[in-house]
Amino acid sequence: MRALLWVVGVVAGVLILLGLLLEAxxxxxxxxxxxxxxxxxxxxxxxxxxxxxHSASRR
Incomplete structure (x- = not known):
């Protein structure tokens, strides 16, 4: 259960950073x-x- 929370947290963080990067x-x-x-x-x-x-100086 704890590992699942870590995975969900990391994925959420990556998605947030990716969204900010795309906006930038x-x-x-x-x-x-x-x-x-x-x-x-x-x-x-x-x-x-x-x-x-140039054309003015040629006159």
Whole structure:
């Protein structure tokens, strides 16, 4: 009986930790996607500035 309680307790602990880990992974994915979008927008803005300066200096 005591061993069964230990097994149930360990399994419950593993399930709780797994749930927390999956929740953390979900949030990390969301943060990563937001960061990726920000980097792409920043790259587009910077590229347009460089192209605008380059074409202005050619005139």
């Amino acid at each position: 992974v979900r949030w990390l994915v969301i943060i990563g996607v937001i960061a990726l979008v920000a980097v792409v927008v920043f790259a587009i803005v910077k590229t347009r500035r460089v192209v605008t300066r």
